[in-house]
Amino acid sequence: MFLEKKIQDCVIIGSGPAGYSSAIYAARADMNPIIFTGDQPGGQLTTTTDVDNYLGFPEGIHGNDLMNNSKKQAERFHTKIINQSVNRVILSSKEGGVHRIFFDTEKYIESIGLIVATGSKPKFLGINKEKKFMGLGVSFCAICDGFFHKEKDVAVVGGGDKALEEANYLSKICKKVYVIVRKNYFKASKILQYRVSRKKNVNILFSSNVIEIIGDNFLEGIKIFNQKNKTSRIVLISGLFIAIGHLPNTEIFKNKLDLDEKGYIVVQKGKTITSKPGVFAAGDVQDSVYRQAITSAGTGCMAALDLERYLSLCVK
Ligand SMILES: Cc1cc2nc3c(=O)[nH]c(=O)nc-3n(C[C@H](O)[C@H](O)[C@H](O)COP(=O)(O)OP(=O)(O)OC[C@H]3O[C@@H](n4cnc5c(N)ncnc54)[C@H](O)[C@@H]3O)c2cc1C
Structure with missing residues (x-):
């Protein structure tokens, strides 16, 4: 079942710092993002108490408060939030091609741009x-x-x-x-x-x-x-x-995007561009090294900017 009538510019999978950061940038650039929260709305930070190293909070902030604020900020710019997990994707290999994002059994959305921000989980x-x-x-x-x-x-x-x-x-x-x-x-x-x-x-x-x-x-x-x-x-x-390892949440991207030997999404150096045109990856799902909220938010911003550039160069 095709849920949204029109083909979207920007669908984001994941509602951690990377997902919400990319949503804010995409929304403010008129890409009308739709974000899928997955089964952990707010991401990994909702499992901790105090976050002391995120910029802008001199007294620190509770992980849940930080992520609730991030959600409100994305909503302020009219991000559409869908409280569902994506269970399957069909990715186009064509420049400017349309990707199909499935959720809730057979419902799907079509979009030219896709930002993967599905994070990782510690073992x-x-x-x-x-x-x-x-x-x-x-x-x-x-x-x-x-x-x-x-x-x-x-x-x-x-x-x-x-x-x-x-x-x-x-x-x-x-x-x-x-x-x-x-x-x-x-x-x-x-x-x-x-x-x-x-x-x-x-x-x-x-x-x-x-x-x-x-x-x-x-x-x-x-x-x-x-x-x-x-x-x-x-x-x-x-x-x-x-410290016995992390598992990136990339099951639905196996054989669809290039992954490294540990399962992280491979992106071009210094960018968020993946092996498929129009698909960008941000946050822990493409980063086995830093894995911080602030670096995830940073690459979320980068993914939205990379997508904006992609959309301006193709089709439109
Ligand atoms: C206990 C703990 C404490 C931490 N403390 C700090 C700290 O103090 N400071 C700091 O900088 N970092 C901290 N981190 C690390 C930080 O939480 C992560 O680096 C950051 O959350 C990664 O952000 P992300 O957006 O990439 O992914 P995540 O936060 O992992 O979010 C991933 C999102 O993707 C969604 N998702 C996954 N699969 C799907 C799917 N199929 N469909 C739809 N959605 C999906 C999930 O529901 C979730 O919303 C901590 C981590 C943990 C576990």
Whole structure:
């Protein structure tokens, strides 16, 4: 069923910082954007408490408030918001071609421009209380939350580059950093291993798993199981930083857009242009490195500007 009669200029999939930022820019450039919120309206920031590093909020802002404000700002410029997930797309390979965006079983919208801002999700350990304590001691981002644990003891879980980058960052702020590695070796690059091994306040625990989160209302410690000697112990920490990877939300774009080996959408260097004409990608879905609200909002702006240029060069 064809929902909107006319062919759209701009459909945005995703309602995180990248989606709303692109909507505001697109709306103000008369592209009349339609945004699909997906099943997490407001995106990942709605799962945290205080956001202290987003520009313009000297006292910080709650993640939900930031995203509600972003939605209101997009609505102020008449962005049409559809509270649905996109379940399928048919992407045109033709310059100026029309893309078909399906939702709610067989309903669809057609659009010449498409901005993909579907974000990513952090991988969880799969233990009790880890979701409940997100923003209450459990974190997926040292740059975002490390500051709240200044001079305190924390732990990082993971043995890859990201985990050691997090450990390195935290070691400059926190009193003690436990690095908990499931294997008996690191997957991380040698240079990161070397950097972390030189830190006096970093304690590396190989062959170890976090099996329990301790605390009633917020995280107060963790129970660690050592696979070699089959013993467990409790360490008291204020922050647990889980760095075992992120999954980009790109299932519906497999075999439709070029993805890298981790599943992130490939864009042209310094742009948001994807492998299909008229399709642009912004935010975490195309960024495995920075993954910040502000960089997502930045690339959301870029996607709207790239789309505006595309529309002015073709068809119209
Ligand atoms: C617990 C936590 C705390 C964080 N704290 C901070 C912080 O303090 N500062 C900071 O800068 N960053 C922080 N981050 C990172 C930040 O949240 C992300 O970098 C940012 O939200 C990415 O924005 P995005 O718009 O790319 O995607 P997301 O925020 O991931 O949003 C993706 C959107 O796409 C939608 N979507 C997905 N699939 C579909 C589909 N098929 N159809 C329709 N919609 C779809 C989802 O519903 C969602 O609305 C934190 C992340 C987490 C998890």
